[in-house]
Amino acid sequence: MNLGMATITGDRLVHLAPVDLVIVVFYFVLVLAIGFYLKGRSNTGEDFFLAGREMTAWIAGLSFLSANLGALELMGWAAASYQYGILAAHWYWIGAIPAMLFLGLVMMPFYYISKTHSVPGYLKLRFGESSSVLSAVCFAFMTVLMSGINMYAMALVMKVVLGWDINFSIWVSSLTVAIYVTLGGLRSAIFNEVLQFILIWAGALVIPVMGLIEAGGWKALQLKVAQNASVEYTHLWSTLGSFKDNPMGIHWTGIVFGLGFVISFAYWTTDFLVVQRVLAAKDLRAAKMAPIIGAAFKMFVPFIVILPGLLGLAVLPVKLTGEAVAVATGGHSYNEVLPLMLARYCGPGLLGLGITALIAGFMSGMAGNVSAFSTVWTYDIYKALIKKKATDAHYVLMGRWSTILGVLISIGTAYLVMSFLSIMDYVQALFSFFVAPLFGTVILGMLWKRATAAGGFWGLLAGTVSSVGMWAWVKFDPTALRYVALSANAKDMAENMYRALWSWIICVVVTVVVSMATKPKPDSELVGLVYGATEIPSEAEVPLYHKPVFWAVVVTIVFIALNIIFW
Amino acid sequence: MRSDGSISIWFFIGVSLLVNGVLIFGAGLYQLSHPPAVKVVLYDYHANVWWGGVLLIIGLLYCLRYNPKRA
Numbered sequence: 001m002n003l004g005m006a007t008i009t010g011d012r013l014v015h016l017a018p019v020d021l022v023i024v025v026f027y028f029v030l031v032l033a034i035g036f037y038l039k040g041r042s043n044t045g046e047d048f049f050l051a052g053r054e055m056t057a058w059i060a061g062l063s064f065l066s067a068n069l070g071a072l073e074l075m076g077w078a079a080a081s082y083q084y085g086i087l088a089a090h091w092y093w094i095g096a097i098p099a100m101l102f103l104g105l106v107m108m109p110f111y112y113i114s115k116t117h118s119v120p121g122y123l124k125l126r127f128g129e130s131s132s133v134l135s136a137v138c139f140a141f142m143t144v145l146m147s148g149i150n151m152y153a154m155a156l157v158m159k160v161v162l163g164w165d166i167n168f169s170i171w172v173s174s175l176t177v178a179i180y181v182t183l184g185g186l187r188s189a190i191f192n193e194v195l196q197f198i199l200i201w202a203g204a205l206v207i208p209v210m211g212l213i214e215a216g217g218w219k220a221l222q223l224k225v226a227q228n229a230s231v232e233y234t235h236l237w238s239t240l241g242s243f244k245d246n247p248m249g250i251h252w253t254g255i256v257f258g259l260g261f262v263i264s265f266a267y268w269t270t271d272f273l274v275v276q277r278v279l280a281a282k283d284l285r286a287a288k289m290a291p292i293i294g295a296a297f298k299m300f301v302p303f304i305v306i307l308p309g310l311l312g313l314a315v316l317p318v319k320l321t322g323e324a325v326a327v328a329t330g331g332h333s334y335n336e337v338l339p340l341m342l343a344r345y346c347g348p349g350l351l352g353l354g355i356t357a358l359i360a361g362f363m364s365g366m367a368g369n370v371s372a373f374s375t376v377w378t379y380d381i382y383k384a385l386i387k388k389k390a391t392d393a394h395y396v397l398m399g400r401w402s403t404i405l406g407v408l409i410s411i412g413t414a415y416l417v418m419s420f421l422s423i424m425d426y427v428q429a430l431f432s433f434f435v436a437p438l439f440g441t442v443i444l445g446m447l448w449k450r451a452t453a454a455g456g457f458w459g460l461l462a463g464t465v466s467s468v469g470m471w472a473w474v475k476f477d478p479t480a481l482r483y484v485a486l487s488a489n490a491k492d493m494a495e496n497m498y499r500a501l502w503s504w505i506i507c508v509v510v511t512v513v514v515s516m517a518t519k520p521k522p523d524s525e526l527v528g529l530v531y532g533a534t535e536i537p538s539e540a541e542v543p544l545y546h547k548p549v550f551w552a553v554v555v556t557i558v559f560i561a562l563n564i565i566f567w
Numbered sequence: 568m569r570s571d572g573s574i575s576i577w578f579f580i581g582v583s584l585l586v587n588g589v590l591i592f593g594a595g596l597y598q599l600s601h602p603p604a605v606k607v608v609l610y611d612y613h614a615n616v617w618w619g620g621v622l623l624i625i626g627l628l629y630c631l632r633y634n635p636k637r638a
Contacts, residue, residue: 019594191576347607349594350615
């Protein structure tokens with residue numbers, strides 16, 4: 001099939017030239033070299049698990065964003081924008097920016113001043129061991145499973161796009177991550193994530209630039225998308241008045257409250273995978289600035305993810321379909337839109353860089369998962385439940401072994417998913433069960449002195465159990481969707497958002513009710529943990545352009561402008 | 568990040584951009600002299616020449632600016 005691309009062949013989407021392979025191999029050599037270089041700088045627990053707490057705001061901020069910018073994120077959201085239009089950009093704007101700014105300005109002081117090494121670590125200080133262990137076990141379990149699922153999905157992409165053997169992709173990429181994280185700990189993961197962030201942009205930026213040239217600019221692109229799909233595909237808010245008026249089947253309340261508030265705040269402020277990067281900042285101001293820098297870059301990620309999907313709608317000569325139809329007809333699926341666009345514009349060299357960007361995205365996500373797993377396992381499970389008193393060197397060794405263990409479990413999960421594909425849906429749902437209630441527990445712990453240990457634990461448990469319950473209810477009785485998602489027309493994404501919202505509300509209500517019935521900790525035990533009991537260092541003497549709040553306002557103005565421009 | 572004479576992450580990034588820039592720029596120049604039989608869309612813009620050149624220049628600047636020997 002000739003799609004106007006030079007390199008598409010029958011058994012694979014693209015065929016790499018020797019120079020492309022050199023670029024991919026050079027990337028692997030460089031990330032391993034960084035791991036070996038940093039080997040000697042991860043001897044203490046603080047070095048291995050928190051990168052010595054010496055990262056600048058820029059390094060921590062880019063790493064914070066890069067850990068989230070996985071290959072599946074890139075390809076998945078490009079596919080979503082082909083399928084649903086510009087609505088997919090909500091996950092980058094209202095579904096990220098307010099939460100990232102809130103993390104930087106409001107929550108970071110408590111995470112940082114408490115000197116915690118993890119989010120479960122904060123819960124231990126604030127609510128005690130029961131809440132901490134519950135969240136640590138759920139997080140550790142889910143993070144390696146998710147890592148394995150992503151690993152399998154990425155290997156599948158490499159098979160479809162490049163014709164690479166699935167086993168080869170799984171083992172080479174995961175062993176590379178295992179080596180550099182085991183050797184250099186979080187510092188090595190962060191170094192490589194920053195490198196990967198730059199490579200992702202370097203490799204992906206060509207597509208929107210060339211695509212806009214081919215389409216004839218944004219206005220011409222809008223017209224072509226309206227002809228090939230629908231006029232609603234290029235509007236961000238104006239179609240959200242009704243579930244039926246937009247391709248995603250969602251209402252603005254779901255986007256604003258479900259995504260913009262609960263899901264987004266839960267992920268960006270309590271998922272340890274991303275928060276760990278900010279905890280490695282060198283001081284409080286750097287820790288506050290890091291998420292704000294991350295937010296500034298996050299706002300422009302749609303340029304390399306969402307825009308290629310829209311461009312695919314406008315310029316690709318074939319119609320992409322869902323995975324099942326594509327398999328049945330031998331056509332191309334939505335998920336292939338980014339590689340198709342890559343092959344459309346990128347000749348030898350650029351193609352290698354684009355593929356390297358995808359591999360880099362995958363490895364940054366996996367390194368984030370295993371380094372977070374290693375920390376939570378070592379400090380919040382092993383140290384809390386198995387060996388309370390051991391030397392720092394012992395815990396570092398455990399951290400290295402648990403990194404390898406995390407990678408091996410991920411590989412095992414990847415093979416499990418290969419045999420039982422439906423596991424993927426269940427695990428992704430499970431992950432969503434836990435995150436929204438956790439946000440309720442953490443935010444009440446930080447902002448409300450009256451919240452008690454019992455309130456925190458029972459609220460977290462009730463929120464999680466209710467989330468599972470709602471999911472099972474709809475699974476066994478699809479008509480329940482009208483109650484959970486407020487409409488029988490709601491689609492999967494809308495259901496996820498409303499379920500998250502309800503589970504968060506249940507967590508908060510139970511936490512408040514149980515807290516009011518139990519005895520709170522005295523203020524003296526809440527210093528450094530709770531608003532009103534913690535003295536936040538003043539920034540009165542800091543010049544305006546060095547103040548995190550100043551840059552947060554700048555980001556907010558650009559964020560509002562983008563939403564109005566694409567209304 | 569740079570402390571106690573160690574190599575900055577920005578130097579590693581400079582090396583990466585420089586090597587990738589040289590390879591992509593070189594591949595673009597080769598294509599100018601040996602045009603492929605089947606061409607990518609907008610081939611006449613020679614994206615690999617100008618984008619490879621941009622990466623090469625940025626990489627070179629970063630390598631020079633963050634060269635560990637200058638620390």
